[in-house]
Amino acid sequence: MKRKLVSQQTLCLTALILVVFISHGCMSIIKKGDLAPVYVTYGDMITKEGSSFILPDETLEGFFESYWSYRLNGLAEKAFLLEVPYFQECVRFTIYENFINSHVGLSGKGAFRIEINDVNVLNENLISFQIGVFGKVNKSEHLRFYAEDRWVKVRGKWFHILIDPIFFPKLD
Amino acid sequence: MKQFSIMHFLFLLVLFFCIGAMDVYASESTSLVAEGDGFVITNRDVEAIEAYMQREHDFVSSNEQHVKVTVQIYLFAEEGKRIGIKPKYRKGEKDVSEFAQLIGYFMAYKDYVLENYVFDDIVIESYYLSHPKWISEESGNSYLLPLDDLEEKYITYRLMKLKKGYVILDEFKRLMQKYQVRIIQGESN
Numbered sequence: 627m628k629r630k631l632v633s634q635q636t637l638c639l640t641a642l643i644l645v646v647f648i649s650h651g652c653m654s655i656i657k658k659g660d661l662a663p664v665y666v667t668y669g670d671m672i673t674k675e676g677s678s679f680i681l682p683d684e685t686l687e688g689f690f691e692s693y694w695s696y697r698l699n700g701l702a703e704k705a706f707l708l709e710v711p712y713f714q715e716c717v718r719f720t721i722y723e724n725f726i727n728s729h730v731g732l733s734g735k736g737a738f739r740i741e742i743n744d745v746n747v748l749n750e751n752l753i754s755f756q757i758g759v760f761g762k763v764n765k766s767e768h769l770r771f772y773a774e775d776r777w778v779k780v781r782g783k784w785f786h787i788l789i790d791p792i793f794f795p796k797l798d
Numbered sequence: 799m800k801q802f803s804i805m806h807f808l809f810l811l812v813l814f815f816c817i818g819a820m821d822v823y824a825s826e827s828t829s830l831v832a833e834g835d836g837f838v839i840t841n842r843d844v845e846a847i848e849a850y851m852q853r854e855h856d857f858v859s860s861n862e863q864h865v866k867v868t869v870q871i872y873l874f875a876e877e878g879k880r881i882g883i884k885p886k887y888r889k890g891e892k893d894v895s896e897f898a899q900l901i902g903y904f905m906a907y908k909d910y911v912l913e914n915y916v917f918d919d920i921v922i923e924s925y926y927l928s929h930p931k932w933i934s935e936e937s938g939n940s941y942l943l944p945l946d947d948l949e950e951k952y953i954t955y956r957l958m959k960l961k962k963g964y965v966i967l968d969e970f971k972r973l974m975q976k977y978q979v980r981i982i983q984g985e986s987n
Binding site: 710711712715716718748749751752776778779780781785787796797 | 918921925
């Protein structure tokens, strides 16, 4: 009986340690959750084709998700580093930051969804997506825009090509 | 005593007249606008540059902006002289006045800075890959135009069109520090 009691105490202690670890894990998730999550969906493209699209380079997916997460959450500095090198060279960061901030200010307010509606593989180093970006800004305001989203692979790393004829008219 | 008073009055009158005249003269005289290591810029220099900018480039702006443009022209010209480049004059220009030389050195140094700016290889490469050009053969095959010297020059030219404002501005900032320039008039508060 006494032995059983010890065993129960050990069990309780283990459970307590587990709770501490789990709550610690949850806290780190909450910290990550400071950034509004970005979900990527493949729009009508898949349902029409009946099969999912396979990107020519699977590493692109990670760059794509990171970039849009940074950009939509207003992390201009991190997003800037994923812009194509010639863009980084020719555009002052302060101007880029203004551009990013003009689109967001949404951090921690809901989630974003990026719908990829079309993919055009121009060559193995250059891919163009047609995307729709959706998000909830607040109770009454929603973010929604459609754009061409280009990516180029330079020296093994994918970079975003920002196309915005109003903010950066000379860069295309 | 009475005679002395009249003389005294006349003396004061002349004195006041002189002071007034000096004041008028002073308002039209030369004043220091900026100074740096080895040169000074006066309001006369700024006026000359302002007239030149308006005449040649239809550029009209605030006094603050004209002061900055003047300082930039003087700095670039000074640096151009120091590194020994030849001033650039317009075709057929025979005027070799001091002012024409100043502009000539400024133009030459500005071109020198732009021509000697080197883009990193990855910058050129990223532009090339982002803007592929295809060559079609009679057979129907097509191939990507290679990144040769000619293409690299073209890309450099394209990028410099986007970048040159910043290149000039950065060089201006560098020379401001190098020559320890102090702008006395025309600074915004």
